[in-house]
Amino acid sequence: MATTIKTADEIKKMRIAGQLAADVLTMIAPFVVKGTTTNELNELCHNFIIDEQQAIPAPLNYHGFPKSICTSVNQVVCHGIPNDKQLKDGDIVNLDITVIKDGYHGDTSEMFIIGKSIAGERLAKIAQECLYLGIHMVKPGAQLGDIGEVIQKHAEKNICSVVRDYCGHGIGLGFHEDPQVLHYGKKGTGQKIEVGQCFTIEPMINLGRKTEACKVLNDKWTVETKKKVLSAQWEHTLLVTEMGVEILTIRPGEKIERYINHS
Ligand code: MF3
Ligand code: CO
Ligand code: CO
Secondary structure, eight states: OOOOOOOOHHHHHHHHHHHHHHHHHHGGGGGOOOTOOHHHHHHHHHHHHIIITTEEEETTTGGOOSSEEEEEETTTTEOOOOOBBOOOOTTTEEEEEEEEEEEEEEEEEEEESOOOOHHHHHHHHHHHHHHHHHHTTSTTOOHHHHHHHHHHHHHHHEEEESSOOOOEESSSSSSSEEEOOSSSSSSSSSBBBTEEEEEEEEOOOSSSTTTEEEEOTTTEEEEEEETTOOOOEEEEEEEEEEEEEEEETOOOOSSSSEEOOOO
């Protein structure tokens, strides 16, 4: 499938879908505490998306995924399946939310720290910085490799590794559209970025040097670090604008602006 350029009408719908996905994270944040199970978080998000947003949780039944959100704890890189285990002090948790509204997808994820984790907080901060640095590279005429390079450099400078097995993606009527957005690479390589494109950046960053290897568990979904080191991820859905980029899934209180304009 070729990369699509969104029409003005599609952009309106992408803005709404992005806002709804962000709102789910804002809604669920106070519930992500010690003793809660990821199944409880799944159910709260599922009901909110269906009943309050009149939207669809995109993961549910997506290629057979059994739940409405992904919950990835500690060494889980992505695609963690909500379960009945209680969150405990020191856990780090990624909640990845994708909603469909009026046919269009909004996809975003955030890290939560349960109680205190020095290593987990440091890793989550580095992963968020990777996302924000990547977002700052987005403008018409830039190349996808420009995004990959800044993310890889920032991760490796901090003795972390970038997961290679999963990547960001075009998004719209499809959950995963072209292009693939790699979180490593070299500037001046890869597809040219164009006005009206929508894609995600969602770096998965593992603690330690040469720790990027992943394995999929027997449940066919859960992805873990091979070396069992901690992994962190943040994700935003983006729209390429004339001047730069609009973050469609931005939440209140984030340390980045919705519109980034390069003159
Ligand atoms: N939300 C994930 C992404 O960022 C994809 C999850 S697919 C699922 O692309 F089936 F695991 F939900
Ligand atoms: Co995504
Ligand atoms: Co996602």
